[in-house]
Amino acid sequence: MAATAEPGTHPARPLTRAQRRVRDIRRLHVGRALTQLAFAALILSAAVRHQFAERGTAASVDALCPFGAVETLLTWITAGHFVPKIHQSNMVLGLSVLVATVLVGNAFCGWVCPFGALQDGLSWVRRRLRLPVVRVPQAWDRGLRWGRFVVLAVIIWMSATTARLWFSDYDPYLTVFSLRWLFEFNARTMALQLGILLVVVAGSLLVDRFWCRYLCPLGAVFAVVGHLSILRIRRSPAACTDCARCDTPCPMGIEPSKAKPFVSTDCVGCMECVVACPVPGSLRVDGPVLLGMPLRPDTLGPSRPHRTPAGTGPRP
Template structure:
């Protein structure tokens, strides 16, 4: 209601009442209403995308179990092997990637694994480490454990890991990455790569991994239990400290033109962005988030309490939409899959009976 309506009519003998504070400012109700972040739905959409990938991988796992059982049987193998199971063979993909860059020959044993490996690296170039936060199933499990810890242990606030401890522990994944890069990329000659790729172990690596998780040893069960317990105390402990895959994507993200950018003139120093960051990056103290630990989850942007404070790549109202980060990630992943599928570089060209021979040589089952 405008102030004109609140003012007494001219020559009125009725005494005027004192104007209310809201009557002084015509737009006071709009100003009193808290600003609603247009990107607050990002975390919920991220859950949808992550759970969709988990559901897909569970379907892949079920299909592979059926294939595995058919290979172990004596009858004809009528169940198709799902190519996407090769996503869980990053070491084989790294070996195949070196062979591809040396010879220009695509891997015929695990072609989908090489496709997914290169697609994940490509996402780091265009959208930082968004593969980790939007696609990777381990990232989804880590996020679920963070949610569980927040609901059961840290209802008020997660305990922050001191920087003097976080930094050296974060270096562990880079040491693991350095070991694999040194072993495969530097020290492994082409002849050794060819021998490894044709070996029965490489052919049945997915079956060996299935049996490892289906029948875990006491040591493996203790390690997995310890990681679960640690993730309830430390946000994304595996991703932050131990994952060499994430370390590789973090290094590739240095070449990405995309980053979260903060406008200090619009910032009110509420620090909601820093509290929302799963890797505890001090977003509120940075002009640009260029850390290799940034996974492009956009949680900081979704938590921001001030308009035009946090954006992508550019400042203020000129910033790119944060929705471009997951959109670019999914577009790259699906694009690599579509091209590989159309050109015959997705499904392995290995006869089913060859798998049966490899399984028997390795004593699987």
Template structure:
């Protein structure tokens, strides 16, 4: 017959709602994983919104449905010189372009180049291409650091050419060749005209092939909007920062970066080419080495003493 258990010695009832105690590193990884899911949802939602707007514009032109041109913040950059000097917008630019451009500029000053990692549908498409290539087991081409630096200058060349051409012609001349507009406007589907569209289609094809070979090919080397954001990013309030004393130099943070930043070699703040995808932070094996932080006088989001992290780990 089993020995009766005294009420005083009985084990306390289990609280199934209580989580096991997590270390600071585990909490941090879980938070980053949640943010990554929100990023994927944001990318999908914006891509769907742009495609729906494009379909409405193609099917109901008389209703004034906005085009992809009206939903592009870079239009604000293209018309800026004309607007400042004449007080007028260039052809096909709407107040919406200026409003979106100003909103994105403010977001860059607050959170860096997160627009490209969380919002831009063409960037999302390139992420999708990267994911499909990874599923097929095909490795991307990684240019040498010297070649990469030269290629990244291409964005600024394109930016200068676009701004000058737009100011001289007083038109959205870049829209005729912009791969984002070519693809997401859906002209190729509703109004196919190879006689006039072939240059844009060739450029789009080259960019997509480049995106198969190199992660975010367009974003890294050719996007003029990315060039603007990279410059403004130096004034950004929030940036991913690396604490060298907490880093183990495993260099795992470099592996998932879609824009090829040498995160492990960063002395402090990560390059302004960063698109805020947080993949490097998620891949960091030691909590505290990489953090999303403001200026040093503000402190870091979620920063805790290393002693507490060591004890809980």
């Protein structure tokens, strides 16, 4: 027999599509925030252990950063050894992150990176304080995104020529998460580091993920490797109604509504656009890219702006 509702009660009504979307957005926000906080706590705990443990018995934050593999790459190839403070753990982490990016896309920036989490937190503060958000003109935005590649090239070259972790003197990630400002504070030597950090914080209060968009050298690596990702977010032109609701929550300012068909490799895998889309099947994580269709990246750098052909426009 079919189940019946008890007297005096009403059967639960199924959620509407809009209600399901709100539920999914909340679940995504909570899940991603918890994941980011967990990795940030892991790095901070490692920094504390390194400060109090006997010298050489606890890994530093430097040894737990996948970017260390990139910093020492040229030195390893040309001289056969690592830059000081770089360990095999950096190479293992760097290779693991790159392999994961090829297999499942760039989830590291959106779900793991503690500095990305910090910038998401600054965006949350801006919304709470109702501060204005700066909309960078498209031409400026596209040019500024190449800054990541300039920073990456300078870091690799300087690390090789100086035979040390040259970028550690300026890296805002290390400034925050190494906890040197707490345990080894020196106003004279840390003035430049704190100045750079303040600039990044100010920028992140005005532009979502300011550092990730325009300056992060590891993000530059992911922007290139992302073209090889098997899983990427794909837009279906047949299903898309051009409502552009997916563009608003994107922290990287990518505009998924204009993807042709895959979103830019600047995507950090946060999935905000997918859960915000009101049309089922319009945006979805799709693949394989390499095995099921030809790989045709428009560029190894930031994606070109979408141009709507003459005589076309949003569907009614």
